[in-house]
Amino acid sequence: MNERGQLTLSSNDIGKRLGVGSHNIRKDLTYLGETGTTGSGYDIKTLKEQISRCLGFDRKRKACIVGLDKTGTAILSNDMFFSKNFDIVAGFDSNINRLETLKIDIPLYPTYDIPVVIRRERIELALLTLSGETAQIVTEKLIDGGIKGIVNFSPVVLSSSDSSVYISNVDIINEFRFLSALFTLDRGEA
Amino acid sequence: MNERGQLTLSSNDIGKRLGVGSHNIRKDLTYLGETGTTGSGYDIKTLKEQISRCLGFDRKRKACIVGLDKTGTAILSNDMFFSKNFDIVAGFDSNINRLETLKIDIPLYPTYDIPVVIRRERIELALLTLSGETAQIVTEKLIDGGIKGIVNFSPVVLSSSDSSVYISNVDIINEFRFLSALFTLDRGEA
Numbered sequence: 001m002n003e004r005g006q007l008t009l010s011s012n013d014i015g016k017r018l019g020v021g022s023h024n025i026r027k028d029l030t031y032l033g034e035t036g037t038t039g040s041g042y043d044i045k046t047l048k049e050q051i052s053r054c055l056g057f058d059r060k061r062k063a064c065i066v067g068l069d070k071t072g073t074a075i076l077s078n079d080m081f082f083s084k085n086f087d088i089v090a091g092f093d094s095n096i097n098r099l100e101t102l103k104i105d106i107p108l109y110p111t112y113d114i115p116v117v118i119r120r121e122r123i124e125l126a127l128l129t130l131s132g133e134t135a136q137i138v139t140e141k142l143i144d145g146g147i148k149g150i151v152n153f154s155p156v157v158l159s160s161s162d163s164s165v166y167i168s169n170v171d172i173i174n175e176f177r178f179l180s181a182l183f184t185l186d187r188g189e190a
Numbered sequence: 191m192n193e194r195g196q197l198t199l200s201s202n203d204i205g206k207r208l209g210v211g212s213h214n215i216r217k218d219l220t221y222l223g224e225t226g227t228t229g230s231g232y233d234i235k236t237l238k239e240q241i242s243r244c245l246g247f248d249r250k251r252k253a254c255i256v257g258l259d260k261t262g263t264a265i266l267s268n269d270m271f272f273s274k275n276f277d278i279v280a281g282f283d284s285n286i287n288r289l290e291t292l293k294i295d296i297p298l299y300p301t302y303d304i305p306v307v308i309r310r311e312r313i314e315l316a317l318l319t320l321s322g323e324t325a326q327i328v329t330e331k332l333i334d335g336g337i338k339g340i341v342n343f344s345p346v347v348l349s350s351s352d353s354s355v356y357i358s359n360v361d362i363i364n365e366f367r368f369l370s371a372l373f374t375l376d377r378g379e380a
Binding site (some may be wrong): 054055061070074075127150153164166184186 | 244245246247251253260261263264265267273275276314315317338339340341343354356358360362363365366367368369370371372373374375376
C-alpha cells in the first residue's frame with residue numbers, strides 16, 4: 001500500500017508522478033518480466049519487490065572506508081551512514097600509528113593491503129575520505145582488488161582506469177558552487 | 191592558456207568536448223555578451239572570466255554550518271572543505287553545552303538564533319549535518335532568515351517551502367545505492 005492507501009497504480013499514475021508518458025512507463029516495466037498487472041494497474045507491493053530485485057537492493061553489500069582521519073572516523077561513528085543494505089567490513093589508512101590507536105569496531109588494515117582484503121572479503125563498495133593527492137593511487141589499488149563502485153568524498157575528481165568500475169564524486173564545495181550559480185542566474189545578479 | 195597550450199577555442203572545439211553541436215555553443219555564449227571572438231575562436235582567458243562572472247564565481251560568499259556533532263566539527267576542521275570562494279562565518283547547534291565547550295575559531299550560536307544571524311551576517315549558503323528529524327525545522331529557520339542555498343548532508347530529503355531557495359541533498363548511502371544499481375544492471379546480476 002502506498003502513502004495514499006492505494007494497492008495498485010496505473011501506468012498513467014506513475015507517468016504523471018515522474019513526468020513521463022504512460023506508454024514509456026509500460027514499456028520500461030516490461031523489462032521487469034511478470035509484474036502482476038490487473039485491470040486496475042500494477043500491484044504496488046509486487047512492483048516494489050521486482051524493482052528492488054532488479055536493481056540489486058534485495059541483497060546486502062559489503063563496503064569499506066579508506067582514510068580514517070577525523071572525517072572518516074566521524075562517518076564511521078555516525079548512525080546516519082549505516083543502512084541495512086550496506087555493511088562496512090573494513091577500514092584502511094596509510095598511518096600505521098593511527099590504525100593501532102583508533103578504537104573502532106571494524107577490522108583495520110594498512111593501505112597497501114587494499115587489493116588483498118577487497119578480494120578476500122568480496123567488498124563491492126568503497127567510501128574514500130582522503131585529503132587529496134593519494135586518492136587516485138588508492139583508487140587504482142581498489143580497482144586492482146576488484147571493487148565495483150567508489151564514492152569519492154575527497155576534494156579531487158577521480159577517474160577510473162576500468163570502465164566497469166563506477167565512481168561517484170561527492171564534493172561539498174562543488175555543491176556550494178552549483179547552488180550559488182543557480183541563484184546567481186535566477187536573480188540576474190550578474 | 192589551456193592544458194594543451196592553446197590561447198583560443200572554437201565553438202567546434204568546445205562542442206566536441208561537451209558533446210553538443212557548435213551552433214548551440216555559439217548561441218549559448220551570446221548570453222555572455224561580448225566574448226572577444228576572433229577568426230581563431232574564443233579567447234580562453236576572457237571566456238573563463240566572463241563565465242565566472244556570469245555564474246557569480248568572482249565573489250566570495252558567506253556560508254554557515256548547522257549541526258556541530260562529530261561530523262559537523264570534522265568538516266569544520268578539515269582543510270578540504272575550505273575554498274577561496276566560501277567563508278564559513280557561523281556555526282549553529284541546539285546543544286548549548288556543546289556550544290560552550292567546542293574549541294572552534296568561528297562564532298557559534300544556538301539554533302533559535304538562525305534567522306537573526308543569517309539576516310545580520312548576510313549568509314547565503316548553509317551546510318546541514320543534522321542526524322534527522324530536526325533538519326526540516328532548521329530548513330524553515332534558514333529560509334526565514336533569507337538563505338539562498340542549502341547543502342543537505344542529513345539523511346532526510348529536504349523540501350523547500352520557498353521555490354527561490356535551492357536545496358542540494360547529498361547522501362552517501364544513496365550514492366552507494368545508486369552505484370550498486372548501476373553495476374547490478376550492467377553485469378546482469380539480477
